[in-house]
Amino acid sequence: MAQNEDMSTDTHLGSENHSDHPTPLTYFKVAMILSIITAIEVGIFYVEDLSYGIIPILTILSVMKFALVIMFYMHLRYDNRLFSTLFLTGLVLAFLVVIALLALFQFFTPS
Amino acid sequence: MIQMKAKVIKGARILQEAVTTQHGTDHEYTTTGLNHRKLLMWAFLGSDCMFFGSLIATYMVYYGKSKVGPFPEDLFSIPITSVSTFVLLMSSMSMVLAYAAIRKGSLKGFRVWILSTALMGMTFLAFQVFEFYEFANHEVHFDCSQVGTGNLSAFEESFQNECIEGVTTVDGIHDSDGNNLTGLTPKTNLFGTTFFTLTGFHGAHVTLGVIWLLSLFFYSFRGGVTRERDLDVDLAALYWHFVDIVWIVIFTVVYLFGVFPGFPES
Numbered sequence: 300m301a302q303n304e305d306m307s308t309d310t311h312l313g314s315e316n317h318s319d320h321p322t323p324l325t326y327f328k329v330a331m332i333l334s335i336i337t338a339i340e341v342g343i344f345y346v347e348d349l350s351y352g353i354i355p356i357l358t359i360l361s362v363m364k365f366a367l368v369i370m371f372y373m374h375l376r377y378d379n380r381l382f383s384t385l386f387l388t389g390l391v392l393a394f395l396v397v398i399a400l401l402a403l404f405q406f407f408t409p410s
Numbered sequence: 411m412i413q414m415k416a417k418v419i420k421g422a423r424i425l426q427e428a429v430t431t432q433h434g435t436d437h438e439y440t441t442t443g444l445n446h447r448k449l450l451m452w453a454f455l456g457s458d459c460m461f462f463g464s465l466i467a468t469y470m471v472y473y474g475k476s477k478v479g480p481f482p483e484d485l486f487s488i489p490i491t492s493v494s495t496f497v498l499l500m501s502s503m504s505m506v507l508a509y510a511a512i513r514k515g516s517l518k519g520f521r522v523w524i525l526s527t528a529l530m531g532m533t534f535l536a537f538q539v540f541e542f543y544e545f546a547n548h549e550v551h552f553d554c555s556q557v558g559t560g561n562l563s564a565f566e567e568s569f570q571n572e573c574i575e576g577v578t579t580v581d582g583i584h585d586s587d588g589n590n591l592t593g594l595t596p597k598t599n600l601f602g603t604t605f606f607t608l609t610g611f612h613g614a615h616v617t618l619g620v621i622w623l624l625s626l627f628f629y630s631f632r633g634g635v636t637r638e639r640d641l642d643v644d645l646a647a648l649y650w651h652f653v654d655i656v657w658i659v660i661f662t663v664v665y666l667f668g669v670f671p672g673f674p675e676s
Contacts, residue, residue, distance in 0.1 A: 322510075323507055326503055337496060337499065340662070340666065341489075341666075344666050354667065354670075357666055361659060361662040364499075364658045365655050368658070369655060371506075372505075372647075372654075381442065382448070385449070385455075386456045389458070389459035389460050390456065393459040394463065396460060396463045396464055397463055397466060397470065400464075400467040400468070400470075400471050401470060401471060404471045
């Protein structure tokens with residue numbers, strides 16, 4: 300813990316000028332939020348009354364976790380936009396592949 | 411001639427200073443002003459998104475299409491997978507703390523955090539090995555009096571023919587050589603094929619990540635990991651976090667939606 304506090308006073312600019320990177324305390328807070336969201340996901344899973352409502356809820360919670368990790372742990376929030384562009388291009392293409400394949404097998408295959 | 415050379419050197423120095431004030435640089439001139447290794451890593455992660463996107467899409471397309479069991483609801487244990495998910499999430503935190511430690515120049519802190527990250531990665535892999543083993547050796551056990559009551563899964567109900575006269579319980583289905591016939595392997599059904607391919611490739615990524623982390627840990631004792639070379643740790647961290655975010659999607663789509671009875675089949 301003392302080490303964490305020590306590191307939170309980070310002034311090193313290093314080989315890359317990331318002086319605005321979050322502190323270890325922020326990393327810890329993000330980890331706690333991720334844990335809480337995971338706990339909510341598992342808790343919601345056992346609520347039978349939600350029925351189909353569970354799908355959008357779990358999707359939103361999953362997207363939140365995803366966004367937290369890439370923004371704070373992978374530093375996309377603080378890094379150059381070109382990194383975000385490269386990654387998000389792949390991500391969007393992957394999402395389109397999922398949608399296209401699902402649509403293809405849903406609508407264009409004989410039942 | 412000498413004056414011209416001096417001007418060129420001065421110009422190059424100004425350009426060098428200009429690019430090193432940008433994010434993601436490593437004291438070297440690049441056309442983008444960004445470090446090429448880091449740029450390449452992000453391009454790779456973007457392409458890996460498409461790779462896993464294809465595998466996840468395939469899993470979803472074939473979801474509910476298996477003719478024979480076992481099915482997800484027969485096998486998945488959400489509490490166990492939740493624990494392994496938690497372990498992987500926490501490993502991301504320790505990874506980013508390892509990076510923060512090396513940026514501060516704390517080699518001791520770096521070693522502690524990166525070793526704990528590798529250990530949590532190995533714990534996650536142990537969970538996965540345990541899960542795969544359990545799935546492959548899954549056996550059906552049910553009381554014959556429960557047949558037709560709605561308390562058994564569709565897979566268990568498919569073995570109701572075993573409840574012949576004089577048999578009160580079914581304890582596993584085996585062939586004449588004693589081999590279990592109710593386990594899940596990649597060739598059992600479409601669910602097995604797509605599930606093992608998707609989670610297997612993710613497991614392979616985690617394994618590679620653990621090897622990478624341990625390499626950095628041991629390399630640090632030979633002076634290879636320093637504050638000035640924090641980009642080496644940054645790249646490993648990016649890869650490790652990517653493995654984490656892929657699992658976030660897999661946990662929701664494969665496990666939570668997989669067991670949810672109302673999840674629409676494509």
